[in-house]
Amino acid sequence: MSSPSSPARGRPARLDRARTLQTALALLNQSGLDALTMRRLADAMDVRAGALYRYFATKQDLLTAMAERMMEGVAESAAAMADGDWSERLAALARAQRTALLAHRDGARVFAGTHSTGASTLGFADAFVGVLREAGFSDGDAARALYTVANYTVGHTLEEQAALQPGDGAPEGAGLLRGAVTAGTYPHLSATLPTLTSTDFASLFEFGLDLLVEGLRGRHAPSAVK
Incomplete structure (x- = not known):
């Protein structure tokens, strides 16, 4: 006799961790974070809601796993985009994170509410801190820079996605x-209204990122630039 998550022999498995994450991300892209519930996810997978808790004890656990999935390959893609000095490598990491979050509807909202300690998220953080440590920044400054740039990237992307919801025209705000x-x-x-109401979010992001990078450069001259 089969269970909701273990169908009869010969039929494809209806529930596993990877497929649950894939379906959750598809629902997120379709309807947004507010509409993503454990019950709706269970319905989409044709299982009982209780079956999901085998892999995710709470919805927060699910969101954390989704955030981790979004970060897969981010550090690697950044490394492929820039092989210059520390500032170029740092900027590439920030751009790659923004791109990863923009790839999913409400991606920044999902990421901002989680604290993933998975290999992809920690690998991104390790690569970021490593860029600055190798350039001669102190351990403390490298760690603080990680928080500063990552918080800026997530915050900017959150506002960007809120301003341009799927199906909307010009941002209501x-x-x-x-x-x-x-x-x-x-x-x-x-006098500055054209810029204040601009939807060129990429340019706005680059302006802020440049300020952060130049601030780091001015705050501490690395003893060795690689």
Whole structure:
């Protein structure tokens, strides 16, 4: 007699960890994080909701595993994109993380709410810290830079994805900002409104990333640049 997660002999298995993650990410991309529930995931896999807890004790465990899956190959892709000095390698890591999160609807929201200690996430962090340590930065500065750049990347991507939800046109927030500024007396905001309401998020990201890199460069001159 078969169980919901162990069908009869000769039939393909309906439930395993890898397929559960794959289905969860598909549902995320289809409907977003708010619509992703354990019950809906179970329905999509044609199993009882309780069967999912064999692999994920809570929804938070599932989200953490999804975040880890998103980070697969990020460090490796960054290494392939840049082989220059420490600043180029650091920037490549940040860009690769942003790209990975953008590949999934609400990817930044999922990642921001988790604390994955999987091989992909830790491998990314190790590569980032290693770039700075090898360049001569202190251990403490390298670790603090990891938090600073990663938090910037995730935060920027979270706002980017919130502004451009699937199916939307121009970001609603940009329209509201434009209307409020033009209706009031804000000369400095009015002068910079084209940039403030821009949807060129890649350029905005690069500007902030450049500020962080230059700040690191100015804060500490490495004793040895590799």
